[in-house]
Amino acid sequence: MTRNPGNLTIVAVLLISAAIFSSCSKESSSTTGWTYNDSRTGGFEVKPYLEQETGPGLVFIEGGTFVMGRSEQDVMFDWNNIPRRVTVSSFYIDETEVRNIDYVEYLYWLGRVFGETYPEVVRNALPDTLVWRERLAYNEPYVYNYLRHPSYRDYPVVGVSWVQANEYAAWRTDRVNEMILIREEVLDWDPDQLNERNFNTEAYLAGQYEGLVKENMQDLDPRGTGERSVKIEDGMLLPAYRLPTEAEWEFAALGLIGNTVYERVVERRLYPWNGHIVRSSEKRTRGTIMANIQRGRGDLMGVAGNLNDAGEITVPVYAYWPNDYGLYNMAGNVNEWVADVFRPLSHEAVSDFRPFRGNVFQTPLRDEDGLLVPKDSLGRIVYQNVDPESDPRLPSRRNYRSADNIGYGDGDYASSRFYGDPESVERIGQEKLMYDYGTSSLINDDARVFKGGGWKDRPYWAVPGNRRFLDQNEATNDIGFRCAMTRVGSPVGY
Numbered sequence: 001m002t003r004n005p006g007n008l009t010i011v012a013v014l015l016i017s018a019a020i021f022s023s024c025s026k027e028s029s030s031t032t033g034w035t036y037n038d039s040r041t042g043g044f045e046v047k048p049y050l051e052q053e054t055g056p057g058l059v060f061i062e063g064g065t066f067v068m069g070r071s072e073q074d075v076m077f078d079w080n081n082i083p084r085r086v087t088v089s090s091f092y093i094d095e096t097e098v099r100n101i102d103y104v105e106y107l108y109w110l111g112r113v114f115g116e117t118y119p120e121v122v123r124n125a126l127p128d129t130l131v132w133r134e135r136l137a138y139n140e141p142y143v144y145n146y147l148r149h150p151s152y153r154d155y156p157v158v159g160v161s162w163v164q165a166n167e168y169a170a171w172r173t174d175r176v177n178e179m180i181l182i183r184e185e186v187l188d189w190d191p192d193q194l195n196e197r198n199f200n201t202e203a204y205l206a207g208q209y210e211g212l213v214k215e216n217m218q219d220l221d222p223r224g225t226g227e228r229s230v231k232i233e234d235g236m237l238l239p240a241y242r243l244p245t246e247a248e249w250e251f252a253a254l255g256l257i258g259n260t261v262y263e264r265v266v267e268r269r270l271y272p273w274n275g276h277i278v279r280s281s282e283k284r285t286r287g288t289i290m291a292n293i294q295r296g297r298g299d300l301m302g303v304a305g306n307l308n309d310a311g312e313i314t315v316p317v318y319a320y321w322p323n324d325y326g327l328y329n330m331a332g333n334v335n336e337w338v339a340d341v342f343r344p345l346s347h348e349a350v351s352d353f354r355p356f357r358g359n360v361f362q363t364p365l366r367d368e369d370g371l372l373v374p375k376d377s378l379g380r381i382v383y384q385n386v387d388p389e390s391d392p393r394l395p396s397r398r399n400y401r402s403a404d405n406i407g408y409g410d411g412d413y414a415s416s417r418f419y420g421d422p423e424s425v426e427r428i429g430q431e432k433l434m435y436d437y438g439t440s441s442l443i444n445d446d447a448r449v450f451k452g453g454g455w456k457d458r459p460y461w462a463v464p465g466n467r468r469f470l471d472q473n474e475a476t477n478d479i480g481f482r483c484a485m486t487r488v489g490s491p492v493g494y
Contacts, residue, residue, distance in 0.1 A: 043220030049235040052488055055176055058092035059326050060493045061252050068247055068355070071270055071465040080344035081467055086355050088251045090491035093244055094482035096317035096328045097156035097336065098168070100147055103127065106168055109175070113198050114378070121378065125167060127159035131477040142313065142477075154316040156334045156480040162243075162448040162472035165337050165481040169241040172483060177201045177237045181211075186230055188212040196379040201240070203375045205232055206364075244484035245356045246340040246449050246467065253331065253452065253464035258324025270463055272323040272330045278459045291320060291332030292455050293462050300456065313477075314455050331462035334480035335450045341406050342447040342469035349409040359405040361386045406445045411435065446472045454478030 026035040027046065036046040054060060069083035107125060114121040132142035146152050147159070160168075178199040181187040190212045193199065203209040207229070219228035230236050244252070259267050259274070270276045273290055280288045292311035294300050302308030311319070314333055322328045341358040343349070350357055365373045365382040373382050385403035388394050394401065409415050411434045418424040435441040447469040453462035456478055460466065470479070 037220060039220045039222045043222055043224070045220055045233070047234050051490065051493075052235075053180075053238060054092065055238050055241070055485055057094050057096075057483075058485055059095045060487070061091050061093055061248075061325055062257065062493060063088045063090040063251070063487075063491055066251055066254065066256060066265075067268070068250055069465050071268065072460060072463045075460060078344070081465065082345070083465075085352070086247055086350075087353050088247050089354055090487040090493070091244070091248055092485040092487060093248065093252050093327065094484070095322075095326060097334060097480045097482050098165075099154050099317055100157050101153045103157040103160070103168065104148060106171055109171070113193055114195060117195050118378070125164060127157060127164070128161075128475045129159055131159045131475055146313075154318070155314045156317055156329075158314070158334055158477050158480050159475045160479070160481065161475045162337045162470075164475075165243060168481075169243060169483050173238070173240045174199055174201050176241070177204075180236060180238070181230060184236060185214050186216065188214040196375060196377055198379045200375070200379045200381070201237060202381040203379055204229065205237070206372055206375075206381060208372070208375045208381070209379070239486045239488060241483040241485055243337055243339040243481060245354070246338045246451065247355045248484055249336065249338045249451055250464045252325055252327060253323070255323035255325045255327070255330075272327075272464065273321070278462065291329070291453070291462055293332040293453055293459055294456050296458075311455055330452060330464065332453050332457075333455060334452070334478055335454045335457070335461070335468070335476075336452045337479060337481040338449050338451060340449045341445055342443060342449050342467070343407075343410045344443070345410055357406065357408075359400075361400065361403045361405070363390050366390075407434070411443075411445070442471075443469070448472045450479050 026038050028035040034041045034044070036044055065085060065087045067083050068086050070081040071083070074081075107122065110122045110125055127147055129143050129147055132139040132146065146155070147157070178187065178201075181204075182189060187199075188211075190199075197209075199211060200209060204211070210229070216227040216229055217231075217234065219226055221228075253272050254269050255272055256265055256269065259265055259269065267274060271278065271290070275281060278290055278293065280286055280290055289295065289302075289309040292309050292315050295302075295308070301310055301312050309315075309332075311333070317333070318328055319333070320329060323330055339358055340356060343357060362383040363386050365384045367373055376382055384390065386394060387403065391397075406412075407415070413419060416434050418428065435443040437444040448471070449467050449469055451464065451467050453459075453466075461468070470476070
């Protein structure tokens with residue numbers, strides 16, 4: 001039987017045509033067969049997406065399991081930081097502490113947008129520069145110069161409370177996402193934003209902010225207007241900047257990725273570097289202090305002519321060597337706020353996965369018709385704590401039963417020895433049952449954890465596993481902060 005060359009040619013042409021047609025056809029659902037991005041099928045959109053963009057100033061931290069908690073001897077005899085193995089998801093964290101220039105930029109923006117109508121917003125954001133004053137020391141030059149003088153531009157901001165640090169992180173989220181929309185030519189520059197007419201990420205996604213539109217996205221919904229604003233499904237906007245959890249901060253500080261061979265940690269670190277001393281063992285830098293800490297009583301920077309850590313107070317945020325994640329000053333310079341509420345036995349009670357104490361679950365406030373109420377006078381979406389009215393399934397939920405879970409298992413009425421004893425509750429007061437705040441303890445739901453050691457701390461506090469606490473509305477001259485961001489999608493950075 002002989003083959004017909006003509007038939008072979010026809011078959012080849014058909015196969016090529018089919019391949020071309022297939023490559024030009026739209027992607028379709030593997031479960032329904034309906035095509036995506038097609039107005040004829042309703043206009044359901046699936047945008048191309050590779051992975052999360054790394055936000056400005058951030059470093060990717062590949063997560064994993066580690067032993068969280070005390071690794072140094074318990075010289076304080078608190079026994080409040082029991083080691084425990086936990087798992088931390090991958091996330092992002094600032095390469096350095098937030099600088100004075102970064103915070104002054106924030107204050108400038110607040111003054112430009114809210115200063116005339118809401119001057120209290122600016123006042124509430126101001127760092128407490130009086131933290132530099134001491135009864136028996138002459139620190140007045142720092143009171144007037146440290147925050148704003150260009151000599152200290154790249155030094156870490158201090159005098160900032162936990163509450164103020166969170167407000168800065170929220171502001172940074174909006175400025176970064178607004179810049180992304182301008183970069184992608186969705187929005188145009190709008191330097192005249194005032195009061196509630198400022199860009200807010202949540203308000204934009206909820207349709208309560210429009211801005212100066214340059215070119216909206218194409219809307220494939222056949223019932224739509226042909227254009228739309230950016231949605232979360234487009235993957236263009238970043239998650240919120242925030243304070244890192246205690247577990248995230250400690251994991252990032254240790255930088256064990258540099259000590260890992262497959263799944264074996266070859267040397268558990270005491271500090272963010274190898275070894276159990278605070279001096280460098282490298283040949284060229286041997287003997288140099290590895291972090292900005294106080295070596296001993298009255299010795300904060302070494303001897304003139306050969307200053308050791310060269311830091312009388314704080315130092316620029318890029319001083320010293322980074323750890324194996326590329327993070328600077330995770331030990332020394334300034335202590336850093338983390339998100340967690342302090343409890344002595346936190347590591348005993350919290351989850352093995354993404355441990356955190358401080359959850360107060362909220363939901364956007366809606367009207368009687370189920371619609372979001374208008375944004376507030378500062379341009380933000382209004383939230384309320386979850387309750388049975390906003391979530392009818394709340395009383396029967398198995399994972400949580402109330403909005404406030406800060407004291408769950410350690411600090412709440414249900415976990416106290418007075419549970420079910422109404423006489424004791426009435427006599428003592430429910431909020432004082434566990435720690436008797438103000439009498440025998442300073443621990444309450446406003447006590448927030450800070451870590452890392454500062455410029456006037458001894459080496460003991462530079463150990464990432466050690467922890468202290470302070471009221472969330474207070475500030476000192478040796479506590480600063482850095483921001484973090486959730487990693488969405490794969491835990492591996494491609």
